[in-house]
Amino acid sequence: MKIAFYSTKPYDRIWFEPLGKEYGFDIQFIEYPFNKETVYLSRGSDAVCIFVNDYVDRELMDMLYEMKIQALLLRSAGFNHVDISAAKDKLHVLRVPSYSPEAVAEFAAALLLTVNRHTHKAYTRTRDFNMSIHGLMGRDLYGKVAGVVGTGKIGQAMVHILKGFGMRVLAYDPYTSDGVDAEYVALEELLERSNIISLHCPLTKETKHMINKKTIAKMQDSVYIINTSRGALIQTEDLIEGLVSKKIGGVGLDVYEEEEGIFYEDCSDEIMKDTVLARLTTFPNVVITSHMGFFTREAMQAIAIETLENAYAVENKLPLVNEVLP
Ligand code: NAD
Numbered sequence: 001m002k003i004a005f006y007s008t009k010p011y012d013r014i015w016f017e018p019l020g021k022e023y024g025f026d027i028q029f030i031e032y033p034f035n036k037e038t039v040y041l042s043r044g045s046d047a048v049c050i051f052v053n054d055y056v057d058r059e060l061m062d063m064l065y066e067m068k069i070q071a072l073l074l075r076s077a078g079f080n081h082v083d084i085s086a087a088k089d090k091l092h093v094l095r096v097p098s099y100s101p102e103a104v105a106e107f108a109a110a111l112l113l114t115v116n117r118h119t120h121k122a123y124t125r126t127r128d129f130n131m132s133i134h135g136l137m138g139r140d141l142y143g144k145v146a147g148v149v150g151t152g153k154i155g156q157a158m159v160h161i162l163k164g165f166g167m168r169v170l171a172y173d174p175y176t177s178d179g180v181d182a183e184y185v186a187l188e189e190l191l192e193r194s195n196i197i198s199l200h201c202p203l204t205k206e207t208k209h210m211i212n213k214k215t216i217a218k219m220q221d222s223v224y225i226i227n228t229s230r231g232a233l234i235q236t237e238d239l240i241e242g243l244v245s246k247k248i249g250g251v252g253l254d255v256y257e258e259e260e261g262i263f264y265e266d267c268s269d270e271i272m273k274d275t276v277l278a279r280l281t282t283f284p285n286v287v288i289t290s291h292m293g294f295f296t297r298e299a300m301q302a303i304a305i306e307t308l309e310n311a312y313a314v315e316n317k318l319p320l321v322n323e324v325l326p
Contacts, residue, residue, distance in 0.1 A: 004045040016029075050073070115252045142165060
């Protein structure tokens, strides 16, 4: 099988190159993102492999179909960037549903601890031998109320971690799971009672901008909001308003609504055109990372194995257990 592998970074090759050889796949590593300008680079391939910021709409799906691409391999769990209905009866779309939920939950906890204890600021201060701790006061997490939105694999791992901090954990999920060590409540109650809110639900029509002016108004004063899920869960301008009014006490973002073309790239020599993102970076109580919650050795290895297993299943007409269907 020949696979056109888009948005390749050096850290992808470490895992995919040797494993691809073991499977006998011919992988063409392409550094460009997948879009209308680059889609033709996959001509002659059997499958196309993309990452979270490679968007595939109906037009691109039809182009892939015309080029006889059989499968679209997602190196991610989320699939909001792909028009799944457009693939029906044309291409198989396969994802990696679970690679290391703990990796993302641990990262969400890292963001929470950073926002709360200002370790990002302490680090830069001590490097300048500024040993003042003025302005770096945090709060005990122990005994506070955490709200976890979405108790799938990552949300459940997060519940576990938050419980370890000695927090009371509330959860909201329209599909509750058994054995989750949290108190399921309605979303409104979670918003009203939680001192920290961590988002772990997928981006859908229902969840888009679920954190907005109205929902922020319901929250506790000085609430912390952590988002490692998808940027568009949050209406960013409303978040900024909440920060300016000090209703929100701190924010940790691993994802951002307009991250495509910015995250994963070195833009340090450029003028940042995204003024909303630029504004966000000015807040001392906002920590932004570049969609890297998944980025552990274990998760990268698992993504490589599962992605190529998906390709192998397509090639050998085996059951497609990770197929995403409309
Ligand atoms: P999952 O499918 O196991 O769990 C998602 C949960 O969200 C499910 O329990 C589902 O019932 C629930 N849900 C659906 N609609 C909801 C709603 N309206 N309100 C509340 N909950 C709702 O997925 P997961 O593996 O736990 O991943 C969660 C999200 O994390 C993914 O959708 C993805 O966007 C994101 N993610 C981010 C990274 C990263 O690197 N930052 C890595 C992997 C996944």
